[in-house]
Amino acid sequence: MNVVAVPGSLDHQTVDGLLDAVAAMQEQRSLFDARHVRWIDPNGMVALLAAGSVARDRQGALPRLELPESVDVLGYLSRMGFFREAQGIFDFDGHPPRRASGTSDVLLEITQIQGNADVHKVIDRVQSGTGAVLASKLHYPATAVVPFSVILSEVCQNIIEHADASGWVAAQAYNWARRLGRYVVVISVMDLGRGFRGSLTEEHSARYGDRWGDTTALEAAFLHGLTRFPDSGRGQGIQQMRRQVQRWNGAITIRSGTARIGQVPEWDDSPPLVDTLEPFPGAQISIILPARVDE
Amino acid sequence: MSDVPPDPIAIDVGSLVQKTVTSLYSHLVTRPTGRAVRMAIETQLSGAGQQSLSLIDLSEVTILDYSCADEVVAKLLQRYLHERAHEAFFVFCGVHEPHRDQIQVVLERQSLVAVGETEAGSFELLGAPEPIEASSWLVLEQHGLVTTEDLTDLYPDEDTRHALDRLVERRVAFRSPVSGRYHALSRLVRHLL
Numbered sequence: 001m002n003v004v005a006v007p008g009s010l011d012h013q014t015v016d017g018l019l020d021a022v023a024a025m026q027e028q029r030s031l032f033d034a035r036h037v038r039w040i041d042p043n044g045m046v047a048l049l050a051a052g053s054v055a056r057d058r059q060g061a062l063p064r065l066e067l068p069e070s071v072d073v074l075g076y077l078s079r080m081g082f083f084r085e086a087q088g089i090f091d092f093d094g095h096p097p098r099r100a101s102g103t104s105d106v107l108l109e110i111t112q113i114q115g116n117a118d119v120h121k122v123i124d125r126v127q128s129g130t131g132a133v134l135a136s137k138l139h140y141p142a143t144a145v146v147p148f149s150v151i152l153s154e155v156c157q158n159i160i161e162h163a164d165a166s167g168w169v170a171a172q173a174y175n176w177a178r179r180l181g182r183y184v185v186v187i188s189v190m191d192l193g194r195g196f197r198g199s200l201t202e203e204h205s206a207r208y209g210d211r212w213g214d215t216t217a218l219e220a221a222f223l224h225g226l227t228r229f230p231d232s233g234r235g236q237g238i239q240q241m242r243r244q245v246q247r248w249n250g251a252i253t254i255r256s257g258t259a260r261i262g263q264v265p266e267w268d269d270s271p272p273l274v275d276t277l278e279p280f281p282g283a284q285i286s287i288i289l290p291a292r293v294d295e
Numbered sequence: 296m297s298d299v300p301p302d303p304i305a306i307d308v309g310s311l312v313q314k315t316v317t318s319l320y321s322h323l324v325t326r327p328t329g330r331a332v333r334m335a336i337e338t339q340l341s342g343a344g345q346q347s348l349s350l351i352d353l354s355e356v357t358i359l360d361y362s363c364a365d366e367v368v369a370k371l372l373q374r375y376l377h378e379r380a381h382e383a384f385f386v387f388c389g390v391h392e393p394h395r396d397q398i399q400v401v402l403e404r405q406s407l408v409a410v411g412e413t414e415a416g417s418f419e420l421l422g423a424p425e426p427i428e429a430s431s432w433l434v435l436e437q438h439g440l441v442t443t444e445d446l447t448d449l450y451p452d453e454d455t456r457h458a459l460d461r462l463v464e465r466r467v468a469f470r471s472p473v474s475g476r477y478h479a480l481s482r483l484v485r486h487l488l
Binding site: 236 | 325400
């Protein structure tokens with residue numbers, strides 16, 4: 001049996017290791033050992049679903065998930081809707097805590113994106129409460145809920161238009177007191193589709209010749225706005241997301257295949273480009289928006 | 296023949312998006328939604344004759360994303376820009392701060408221009424006009440109407456007059472085929488606001 005040790009802290013900094021481990025796995029059934037998870041964010045949760053899906057599809061059986069021992073983590077996974085989405089992906093024992101009814105502190109629980117109706121659902125959901133979070137935690141103006149919604153819409157549409165597969169989105173606010181000294185909002189969007197190289201190969205690979213690969217495909221889309229559609233109105237989504245994230249001094253990274261590209265602000269020490277990852281299907285997007293600091 | 300286009304048509308996109316798209320969507324997001332709304336607008340215009348002036352009202356739209364702005368604004372304008380059989384003019388109202396950037400971006404990307412009401416009763420030329428087109432449009436907007444007698448006073452050099460004609464070609468100003476007078480589109484739709 002393949003055993004995947006899920007890191008104790010599973011977030012945007014550690015998900016690559018989890019995805020790499022799954023990408024390199026053999027065909028025996030897998031066990032995801034998450035017993036020691038003490039901290040998990042939307043990137044971690046969505047990556048766990050993506051990793052479990054890849055293992056399931058490759059191995060022809062539901063991978064086993066050993067649930068976190070931490071009651072707090074279990075409760076948080078439940079509030080974020082993880083267990084609902086994990087049905088059919090993982091085999092797990094026990095009864096995860098039920099989600100409490102009433103008001104939740106969750107900005108956007110894990111939502112599967114399969115079609116345009118799901119994008120509308122996401123946008124509807126974030127209209128209530130998000131403006132207050134952006135204002136109170138990030139000190140963004142009240143109108144920020146509009147560009148925030150536009151980012152979510154564009155990033156979710158990326159799944160539908162380019163992946164030809166389903167994916168998930170989730171978002172939550174955190175106090176990064178030690179890491180950054182302020183609040184952040186973390187948005188995670190991942191799919192298991194054909195990835196950027198797969199989406200762009202037919203239209204654009206010839207001009208790159210031997211250099212064509214995951215890295216050049218990501219650069220083409222992320223830096224130059226290339227898309228597989230000949231229509232000149234296409235390809236704006238990622239460009240405008242980058243622009244808005246930069247306005248908020250945020251970080252955006254996209255992993256696809258063996259590469260990850262990012263637009264990283266001065267507070268983030270992530271490298272802007274990594275090209276030595278294991279080949280994982282689809283695309284994994286992380287956006288981190290920090291609280292505004294008055295000059 | 297009238298000096299101005301037929302009565303303008305008011306199209307409320309907020310209500311159209313709910314009627315057109317199968318469920319009760321209140322936001323103009325996703326490309327298929329934008330495409331459906333654009334096609335509904337085109338259907339409304341299909342019986343409008345040789346000329347039409349439409350007031351596209353975005354004031355009830357809360358969220359407008361780039362994909363929808365591309366479909367409902369840029370592609371709508373492109374569809375009619377070189378159409379000889381149906382000369383369609385558009386004014387976009389309710390282009391307030393939450394929508395402005397999306398509309399500006401898609402217009403610039405396609406090198407288009409459009410007249411937008413950006414604050415109550417205040418119109419701007421959005422998109423990618425040449426500087427001389429922008430200044431010529433502003434003169435027309437300030438006067439509302441420029442007669443052939445006024446033309447050389449208000450547009451003393453030939454370049455600005457050519458720019459005014461280009462605005463007509465780009466469908467952000469209307470020139471009467473009867474009198475030769477130039478009309479600001481905002482003046483022609485003001486009674487609908």
